[in-house]
Each structure stands twice: as C-alpha cells, then as structure tokens.
Amino acid sequence: MPDLSINFAGIKSPNPFWLASAPPTNSGYQVMKAFDAGWGGAVWKTLGVPVVNVSSRYGSVNYRDKRMMGFNNIELISDRPLSDNLREIEEVKKRFPNHAVIASLMVQSRQEWHDIVRQSQEAGADGIELNFGCPHGMCERGMGSAVGQEPDVLQTIVEWVMEVAKIPVIVKLTPNISDITEPALAARRGGADAISLINTIQSIVGVDLDLFAPYPIVDGKGSNGGYCGPAVKPIALNMLKNCAQHPGVRLPISGIGGIETWRDAVEHILLGASSVQVCTAAMHYGFGIIREMTSGLEQYMTDKGFHTIYDFVGKALPNVLPWEELNMKYKVTANIHAEKCIGCQLCYTACEDGAHQAIQLNAGTRVPEIIEANCVGCNLCSLVCPVEDCITMDRQDDGTAHLTWKERTAAGDIPTEFNDEKAGGRHHWVPEPAAALGKEKHKTLPGKARQYPSAAEVPTTQA
C-alpha cells in the first residue's frame, strides 16, 4: 500500500488532497464533514476584514450537456464573524489533530496582519495561507489580487507576517499577471515557506442574450468574476511548471486549479505540486469525490511502483522544455486503422479545412485515406476522431537524428529571409486556391442541394 501522507513545508497531512479556501471550507461543520469523508486538509475560507456579499454569485460555462466545465464567482472572503471561525478551527483541530487546517487570511495594515496571524496560531491552525488572489471585490479595497499583482507590496506583507508567524506560511498567487514567477520570487524574498497557485482568473463566463448582461446577474447588472473549474487546469499547470522550474523559487508548491479527478491531481504533482487543493469539484459533487481521488492515486502509485508522493513530485519537469530545444528531426504521421473507423469523416473535414489537406476520400468507402506526403503530423485528425486508437500518430524517423532550433541557430542554419528556401512550409504541397470553389457544396448543403436537382430555379419566398 503506497503512503499518501505528506509533509508540506512542515504541514503534515494524511494525504495530499486539501480543500481550497472557498465555500466548502466556510464552516467547522463542512470541514469536519470533509475530514470525515477522507480529505487530508482544508484551507479555511479566507478570514479577514468584514465583507457583505451580493445575491446571485456564481456563473457557469456549460459545454453541450456537460455542466460547469468552467465556473466563476463574484463572492468575497468569509462573511462570518472572525471569532466564530477561530472557535470552529479550534474545535476541528481538537477532533482531527492529524489533519491539516490552514487559515487563509486577508487584511490590510501591518497591525491587522499581526493580530490575525497570532489569533490563527492560537486557534491551533497548522499553517497560514495569504490570499493575494481574489480578482474581484477585494482588490478594489487594495487587497487580494491588487497585492498579488505588485511583487514589492506582496513581499512587504509577507515580511510583516513572518515577523510573528510560528507556523508555516503559504502565499497564494493570483494568475492575473503576465509572469507568475515574479510574485513567486517576491514571496520567497519575503521569507514565505511555500506558495500555492492558482487563484481564480478574471472572467466573464457568459452574457445573457435576452437581458444583455453578464452572468451572474445581480438586478440586471453583472461584474467580472473569478474563473475556475476544469477549464482552468491547463493555465494552472503551465503556471505551476513555471514556478517549479524557476531556479530562484525553490519552494514547496500547492497545486490548485481544475482538479476534479486523481488524474488531474497526478498531473499537478508531476509538474511539481506536493499538495493539491480542490474547490469547484467539491462544490459540484460534494466531498464524496475524495474516495475516487484517493483510490485512483493509490492505484496509480501501486502500478508505477511509487511508495510516496515524493517519488514523483516534479517527475515531468525535465521533459518540459522551451520550444527551441525540441527535436526537429522527430517526425510522426497519421495512420488510420480502417477496421476501427466508423466513417464519420471528421478527420477528413478537419484536415481538409483546418489543417493541411492531407486526407482524401475515396469512392466506395467512408474510410478516409491519409496522404502521407502532405501530413505534417499535427495530430488534429487523431484528436477529432471519436474512436479510441483509430487514428494513431506513428513515428516515421528512425530516432537517430537530433537537431533543435537552438542548435540550428547556433550553426547559422535557420531561415532568415522571406521566401527563404529553408522555411518549413516552402515545399509543402497546397492546392490551387480556385480548386476550393464549389468543392463539396453538395455535401455541406445536403438537404437543399439534393432536393433541387432540376433546372428550375429556386424562387425567393416572401418569408
């Protein structure tokens, strides 16, 4: 049985799954229920200056029939009294001494920071997370992402906190910035013990077509909110990688953003996270998802022979390179396995209209054919194909040659002029522009085109 426990910058937890600071950690009741269900830790819903929330707070991005693939909110930090929260933290810690309870904090002045850090410590919190992320409501008051976007201010506040902190301090970063490593470095300079990322991304999730207002709608109006959920995972993973690879950061990282299954968690861990935090998925499905997450993680670790989380933290990092260091001699082309093909021809139309005209249709069959000479190996067809393993991208080079853009640049072997002979697309076959006209109209306009075979013109109706 693999060991899922972690020691994150001194914060111990029976497993790497923490609830992120958000509505699921709003009360002692919820946190106890979550620990009871199997969560390893919880970052308490941010404590701090008193706030008032609006009604109608969340919006969602649905994809076809799938709900909440993206989620946003215009909620603020905890609106419950500080004393209630502190008392409940104490109660939870008594009942669950081996679980991680982290107090998320957001206040303004040095004195306020000192006070709230001390109070959290006294309540028995295992760690502190500084919320420099919230992209709405709080930043207008000089907090949240307003701090996270100013590395110098961030560093100063971290320093204030470190003056009194006796427990590990995590700095939570906002993604609403062009280079995430700047605030990460500032956190390190300020003396923080760890960082966590990402908080929510400034967003408008949709516009009501009848009310002409953005979601969520508050009395006919809306505001930008913070985006999270499965849709943000790719952004989170990239920022995570940037921090994890940066030689100056060197801090434990708690990965957050779009984690819903054990797979998402493993991806975060492979790119350098040593704990993971979850919000939207718990808001969508409740605390019960932890069972799938731990069981999946355990199974994965067993299959891979990993004994602890640390056996694979950052394991994918050496394989994430700058583009210029990729091997240009590597060559794959698409291969359709006809026996699996169901003839939807999505690969054909994707390559024909959206890629490199490297797939053709042949009479008498619906199975398309790859024109290997034209295939640039972009993957598009294999991505759109609805059948598992029906289109594989197969290696064509023999694996002996290796040449990168960087090496070519160093050797003075890169295209430098317009129309340069060395440019990649120079000798790639492209059909004549006019060959497009009328092609496949009968297929893309099926109903009508088949209905009017006669010479009689189609009259305009009064409709």
Next chain:
Amino acid sequence: MAEYSTPTSEPEFDANFAQLKPRMNSSEALFESSRCLFCFDAPCIQACPTGIDIPQFIRQINSGNDTGAARTIYEANYFGNACGKVCPTEVLCEGACVYNLQDVKPIEIGRLQSFATRKAIEEEKPLMAPGIPNGRKVAIIGAGPAGISCACELRTLGYAVDVFEAKAQPSGLTVYGVAPYKITNEEVLAEMAYLQQQLGYSVAYNAPIRSRAELQQLEEQYDAIFLGIGLGKTSTLGLPGEDRENCVGAVEFIEQLRLNHHGTAVGRKVIVLGGGNTAMDAASESSRMGADSVILAYRRGKEDMGAYEFEYDLAKGVGVKGLFHVAPVEIMGNGKVEGIKFIRTALHEGQVQTVPGSEFIEPCDMVIKATGQAKQTEFLGLIEGLKTDGKGRIIADERTGQTTNPQYFASGDARNGGAEVVNAAAEAKATARGIHEYLSK
C-alpha cells in the same frame, strides 16, 4: 394469455397504445443532441429519402435554436413531425448512423426531429410562406402525404392549389393507416393545420374525384393535375367464405381503429393473414385491443416475411404468435367466422407448394387479411393516355414525376406501389419542382 385488456375508454386506449417514440423533453433533447458527432457528409442524411440536413438540425437543437431546427427539417420534408414518429428510422437515418459501427446506440434522430417540429407547431412559429402568385393553378387529388407535400411546395413556388380529398380528414394513411402507437390523430392533424395555415392551399373534403366528367373539369380548369391517390382497398383473396362476418381487410380494420379507437370491435381469437408490415401492425393492434390470442399466418418462413425485423419483434413483444408455411384454403363458419382451413406449404425449387393432405383447421372468431392493397386501376383508366406498369403502378418520369399524360403528375404509393410516408413526401416535393419546370417552359 391476453397481455392487454380490452380498452373501454380513451385513457385505457391511450395506455394500450402508448407512443413508441414519446416526446422528448428539453433535457433529453439536449443530452441526445450532445451525443451527435456532426459527421461530415453524414450517412444519416444520405439515408433520409427527403435528405434532411440532420447534423445541422441536431446542432441547432443543441445550441438552443429549436425554431431553426424545425426550419431545417421543414425545408426538406413537410411531414417533418409525422416522419420523426412514423418513419422506420431503424432502416433509414438511425440505421445509417455511424454509432452503429461502434456498437453504440445510434442517435435518436426521429425523436429529436419531432421534438423540434412539434415545438414549432405548438408555438405556431411561422417558418414557411407562399411564393409570389404566378397566376397558375394546380389541382391535387388526394390529401395524403404525397398530395399535401406537393401542395405545400407548389404554394412556395407561387401556385394556387386546390386539393380534392375523398375522406373527411387530411394526411391519408398517416391518420387512417399508421399504427396508433406510432402517432396520435391529434398530432398528425396539428401538423396538417400548421402547414395549411402557413401556406394557404385549399382542401375540399368528402370530395372524391370519381368520374371522367369530374376529371374533364379539372383538366379544363387547372394547368396541371397531381395524383396523390395512394392505393385502394385490401385485395380480395378469392377464398370460399371470404365474405363471412368478421373477415375483414387490414387497411379497413385499421381505419376503423384510428377513427373509433376503443369503439372498434376485435375478436377474442384473431388470425392475421400476411407477412408484411401491415400484417405486423394489424396483429399488434389486435393484441393491444385485448384479443386473447393473435396468430400471424404466413405462406413462407419467418425469414421470408416482407416486414422489417423490428416490426415483427414489436408484434412478438405484445404476444403475437407466428404460424409459418401455411396457406389459407377456406374461411370456415356459419355466417360468422369460426376458423380457417389451412394447408401446409413447403418450398420446392424456390416455389411455395402446398403439401397434399396436410389441411387443418385453426379456430378463430376474426380474420384480418393483410395481403396487400389493390391498385386504383379503374380510376386511373379514366385518364387518357395514362400508363401503369405490370403491377398497376403509375409510370412517371423519375425526376419530374410527369406521367404519360403530360398534364398529370404523380407521387407516393400510387406511383411507387406502396412505401412509407417519407417516400411520398420526398417524391411529391420533387414532383412539385417537376410541375414548375413543366409549366415554366
């Protein structure tokens, strides 16, 4: 054995004849439309006789444009709602859906189609309009799928259209013949009203065209005449005792069922003669009307039946028993039907031959003959120069629908010998174009 008790009220009838393709709610439509792959040059479109742009309308449903979906459907097929419910989709669009090749349930195209069109009908969405009047007039004989489809298309082309219908309601066999569990009368008629309201052709009901004189009048008053007369009554078998009480034709029995619902009398023990889709329907319907036993008797083997496999499954599912390799010799009884004398058959060099001495009597109190509909040969004989083929089908140009009498055009069962609603709708729409081409010369 009866699985159904005889319905005595409209709700009981509705329960016994519950819709096979019930209406989708919007969640179901969202889920189902989300499954569509939106294939390129989609095989489902190829398989639809009217060429509805199926992925287009499914995408429209999926993106919350149900009205646009209904427009896409009606652009190709005026019987869009009815077809979604009555088409044998298993062998048409849904049978061609690529998901079948993956052993995954195909998209429920028919139900999605009815979902969109029914909403448009109920909300009275204006989706069609007559064309600018071109001063020409066309008479249409028969208000079935062929006649109404032709009328609709001609109206969009600017023709004045008068439809003459022998019966009291439009849609032909859609309301008088199709099994009640496929579509209700109300649903059929709502679509008919919707079409007429938007396109404004006139229909004269209880107005059969029967004589040479009546035809003459039409020929003089109209630029072209469209024949959408379908088929005739059930053919007679020429068996002794065929005239006994309770020996009925399937089409006539079903018409009574559609008109009178639970008021239709059905025997306790019914034998249906035939192996086509109509036989399957009549057998299923008898069973759902509460007959104690229903036997389907067919001259050849199960696998030789003309009916679609799923139609036979449907009949079996409601307790119908098959009796194969038998031929009826005589309808027995004393005034009323009391049984059928059968003789067993065997296949000899591809020919069905009777086995001498194998006669037996199967008792029953009702016989339903589903052995094919006669052609309207006599009526067609009144039209000068109009030719039919060896099977009594009107000969017409494949593309234009023009018959051998240039003023006459034809589509539907009368021309194709008996197919589906969708075929009549497709042919008639194309024929309207043919009429337009002819009259535009």
